[in-house]
Amino acid sequence: MMGRRNYEALVDREDQQLQKQLLRKSWWIMAVVAMAGGVAIFCSSSHSPNSHQHQHTIPTLLSVVHHETGDYLVALNNPVYERLKKAKFHDTLLVANNAKEIPSLHVNRYQIGVRDPLTLHWTLGQNIQGEPFLDEDKDLITLHCGDKTMDLRAMDPSTDFLDAATIAQARSTSCRHSGEAHPQKWHIPSFPILRHEICQFALYKALPDTTDGQPQYALLDRTDPIEIESSRTLPTGIHLALGSTPNEMVVQFTSGDVHPHFPRNQEGTPVARYSKQGSKDDAQKATGTSHTYSAKDMCEAPANITEAGKFQSPGMIHVIRLVDLEPNTAYEYKVGLSHGQGITWSDSYSFLSPPLVTGDAAPHSYLVYGDQGCPATGWGDGGKWVAAMTAREVLNPKDKNQPIRSVHHFGDLSYAVGAAHIWDAWLNMISPFTTKVPLMVAVGNHEYDHLSGGGNGKDPSGVKNEDGYRPTWGNFVNDSGGECGVPTSNYFTMPNSTKSNGVFWYSYDFANVHTTVISSEHDLAPGSVQYQWLEADLRSVNRTLTPWLIVESHRPLYESQINWENNDVGIVLRLELDDLLVDYKVDVVLTGHYHAYLRTCDGLHNAKCHNGGPIHLTIGSAGAAFLDTDLYSNSWTDKFIKNEFGYGRITVANATALHFEFVKAGDSDDKTAGEVHDEVWIVRER
Numbered sequence: 170m171m172g173r174r175n176y177e178a179l180v181d182r183e184d185q186q187l188q189k190q191l192l193r194k195s196w197w198i199m200a201v202v203a204m205a206g207g208v209a210i211f212c213s214s215s216h217s218p219n220s221h222q223h224q225h226t227i228p229t230l231l232s233v234v235h236h237e238t239g240d241y242l243v244a245l246n247n248p249v250y251e252r253l254k255k256a257k258f259h260d261t262l263l264v265a266n267n268a269k270e271i272p273s274l275h276v277n278r279y280q281i282g283v284r285d286p287l288t289l290h291w292t293l294g295q296n297i298q299g300e301p302f303l304d305e306d307k308d309l310i311t312l313h314c315g316d317k318t319m320d321l322r323a324m325d326p327s328t329d330f331l332d333a334a335t336i337a338q339a340r341s342t343s344c345r346h347s348g349e350a351h352p353q354k355w356h357i358p359s360f361p362i363l364r365h366e367i368c369q370f371a372l373y374k375a376l377p378d379t380t381d382g383q384p385q386y387a388l389l390d391r392t393d394p395i396e397i398e399s400s401r402t403l404p405t406g407i408h409l410a411l412g413s414t415p416n417e418m419v420v421q422f423t424s425g426d427v428h429p430h431f432p433r434n435q436e437g438t439p440v441a442r443y444s445k446q447g448s449k450d451d452a453q454k455a456t457g458t459s460h461t462y463s464a465k466d467m468c469e470a471p472a473n474i475t476e477a478g479k480f481q482s483p484g485m486i487h488v489i490r491l492v493d494l495e496p497n498t499a500y501e502y503k504v505g506l507s508h509g510q511g512i513t514w515s516d517s518y519s520f521l522s523p524p525l526v527t528g529d530a531a532p533h534s535y536l537v538y539g540d541q542g543c544p545a546t547g548w549g550d551g552g553k554w555v556a557a558m559t560a561r562e563v564l565n566p567k568d569k570n571q572p573i574r575s576v577h578h579f580g581d582l583s584y585a586v587g588a589a590h591i592w593d594a595w596l597n598m599i600s601p602f603t604t605k606v607p608l609m610v611a612v613g614n615h616e617y618d619h620l621s622g623g624g625n626g627k628d629p630s631g632v633k634n635e636d637g638y639r640p641t642w643g644n645f646v647n648d649s650g651g652e653c654g655v656p657t658s659n660y661f662t663m664p665n666s667t668k669s670n671g672v673f674w675y676s677y678d679f680a681n682v683h684t685t686v687i688s689s690e691h692d693l694a695p696g697s698v699q700y701q702w703l704e705a706d707l708r709s710v711n712r713t714l715t716p717w718l719i720v721e722s723h724r725p726l727y728e729s730q731i732n733w734e735n736n737d738v739g740i741v742l743r744l745e746l747d748d749l750l751v752d753y754k755v756d757v758v759l760t761g762h763y764h765a766y767l768r769t770c771d772g773l774h775n776a777k778c779h780n781g782g783p784i785h786l787t788i789g790s791a792g793a794a795f796l797d798t799d800l801y802s803n804s805w806t807d808k809f810i811k812n813e814f815g816y817g818r819i820t821v822a823n824a825t826a827l828h829f830e831f832v833k834a835g836d837s838d839d840k841t842a843g844e845v846h847d848e849v850w851i852v853r854e855r
């Protein structure tokens with residue numbers, strides 16, 4: 170057994186060798202950095218969001234953009250929020266005597282459905298000199314929401330806002346979304362998923378700061394309350410997962426917390442109806458369970474702070490098990506929330522139940538990737554393209570006889586990183602396919618890593634340390650924004666038939682494949698809890714039933730970027746797991762984390778090709794901003810594609826042959842989207 174101290178020495182040695190290579194390459198990196206400083210031209214036909222920067226931008230609730238760069242504002246430290254939080258508010262009379270015409274604010278509709286579009290428009294007003302009364306760079310529009318029974322005017326404007334933007338930012342946001350130059354309006358293509366019944370926008374004039382520097386605002390106008398129909402009861406973010414046995418499917422969704430309006434025992438029960446396709450009469454019914462999480466469940470800031478751009482209530486999260494499924498059979502289903510006033514149903518969807526687990530299973534396909542994020546939003550549109558293409562593959566398979574059976578996303582899922590609204594936006598983005606095929610997830614650094622607050626049973630992975638897993642040699646920091654796996658554990662229920670640990674480590678059989686999912690964010694040293702589970706799991710696989718054995722991890726073992734800290738973790742993962750992968754004849758290791766595509770040679774063991782180990786595939790290209798550093802030289806990289814969004818498509822032909830393809834993703838008018846840019850047949854003697 171290898172102790173921690175040995176790792177430190179080994180990492181050190183590898184580091185020194187690689188440093189030498191790096192020094193030789195550093196002139197090249199500097200040249201790349203120098204070229205990356207382009208300025209975005211905003212709201213012209215040439216504007217395209219800069220997707221080549223590796224920066225984790227978490228957009229605000231309404232995806233407000235910067236009026237000069239066109240980039241999304243960062244939800245966590247938005248300067249407008251910081252000013253509002255400190256501000257003193259006055260009523261409109263204070264500014265009236267300087268105004269000839271007071272500006273006004275309106276919306277185009279006062280009743281919308283969940284995710285409907287909405288457009289605000291305003292007048293600039295006039296001061297006594299006949300100039301526009303609004304100062305575009307300073308005056309603000311703010312969003313406030315609540316229950317029907319509430320008077321939103323009574324809310325505290327410095328704390329109870331959900332988003333805020335200057336007039337210039339609102340204009341530019343509209344420009345980006347609608348392409349219309351200089352509109353006096355803010356077009357919101359899809360109103361965010363909020364569990365509130367009414368919302369209202371307010372228009373504020375910035376007054377000069379007080380002598381001791383306190384910002385001051387005066388109210389100019391507010392819209393009437395906008396009612397959002399079914400905002401509490403409508404199922405949203407519906408997603409399927411494989412169950413703990415092949416004859417069940419798990420369906421999860423979210424809704425509002427209906428409690429304030431119905432008695433406690435009628436808060437809303439999740440219900441489902443499902444039946445074999447074409448036989449509606451004998452529909453089966455199922456009810457499920459509900460849970461939620463709050464800011465205080467999370468480990469540290471910013472996730473544990475309830476304010477704009479940070480925590481907001483996820484509503485209720487529901488889990489229903491659809492049981493007694495016949496194998497390989499098409500089912501229709503819908504889910505709903507049963508409450509005091511009836512049932513609010515979702516649309517109807519269909520899925521194909523899992524096939525029998527057997528070594529001679531028919532060919533089947535699934536899609537694999539890591540590192541997506543939510544672009545509604547974020548860093549360019551890669552995540553949106555991959556989600557749209559995944560939906561197309563699922564809903565409209567090339568080969569009708571061989572549909573996509575599941576999607577595997579190994580970590581760095583939504584990149585909410587403490588901004589709770591991103592979870593809803595991301596679940597909404599992927600729902601066109603998650604309503605139809607199971608989404609199987611792993612945990613990445615952006616779901617789990619934290620520095621404090623994990624004690625007192627808060628860490629859902631069961632680790633008792635305040636800071637989870639943070640060995641000296643690794644870059645395990647606060648990448649989850651304080652979430653420490655809490656939202657991920659709440660949104661996803663993964664199979665638990667093998668003494669698994671929630672979403673963190675688990676395994677399952679599908680047809681002729683055994684998939685073992687591990688957490689690279691937890692200790693995997695020989696002797697650790699997870700290592701012991703992993704070894705027991707690999708040992709228990711019956712290779713007659715599931716000849717294919719595939720391990721999925723967020724971080725790669727074999728990945729050779731010139732990025733110091735990431736390499737250290739990979740080196741240690743190799744030391745910890747390389748022998749185990751050989752001992753149990755693991756066929757394939759699928760990973761993400763490095764935002765590029767990399768395929769190693771086959772049979773990789775101890776950094777030697779054709780040496781009895783698996784093939785390693787890194788597909789970290791599902792939408793998160795590219796990492797475009799080069800690789801250090803090594804003998805085991807067979808294919809490397811950087812700066813290209815894409816996903817993996819696996820087709821298991823039979824017990825001995827598996828086809829892997831890397832598919833390029835792009836916009837619907839991109840002719841190269843869908844091209845296969847790498848492929849490999851993995852063939853095994855059994």
Ligand SMILES: *[C@@H]1O[C@H](CO)[C@@H](O)[C@H](O)[C@H]1NC(C)=O
Nearest residue numbers: 465468469470473474621622
């Ligand atoms: C949130 O976490 C921070 C540490 O990041 C802690 O200091 C603070 O007390 C927490 N706040 C709440 C409300 O729990």
Ligand SMILES: *[C@@H]1O[C@H](CO)[C@@H](O)[C@H](O)[C@H]1NC(C)=O
Nearest residue numbers: 470471586647648649650651
């Ligand atoms: C991590 O902590 C640093 C230092 O406190 C802070 O600047 C940064 O914003 C934090 N990152 C996240 C994702 O919360």
Ligand SMILES: *[C@@H]1O[C@H](CO)[C@@H](O)[C@H](O)[C@H]1NC(C)=O
Nearest residue numbers: 413662664665666667668669
């Ligand atoms: C798996 O989860 C289900 C539902 O939460 C539970 O009933 C069952 O006991 C769990 N099984 C194991 C082995 O933990």
Ligand SMILES: *[C@@H]1O[C@H](CO)[C@@H](O)[C@H](O)[C@H]1NC(C)=O
Nearest residue numbers: 527528710711712713714715
């Ligand atoms: C593996 O599965 C096969 C086929 O079902 C069965 O015959 C065999 O007994 C199993 N092996 C073990 C060790 O359970």
Ligand SMILES: *[C@@H]1O[C@H](CO)[C@@H](O)[C@H](O)[C@H]1NC(C)=O
Nearest residue numbers: 821822823824825826827850
């Ligand atoms: C498995 O599939 C591959 C690829 O289609 C094919 O070449 C091979 O003959 C098949 N093997 C068996 C045993 O059917």
Ligand SMILES: [Fe+2]
Nearest residue numbers: 581613614762
């Ligand atoms: Fe990652």
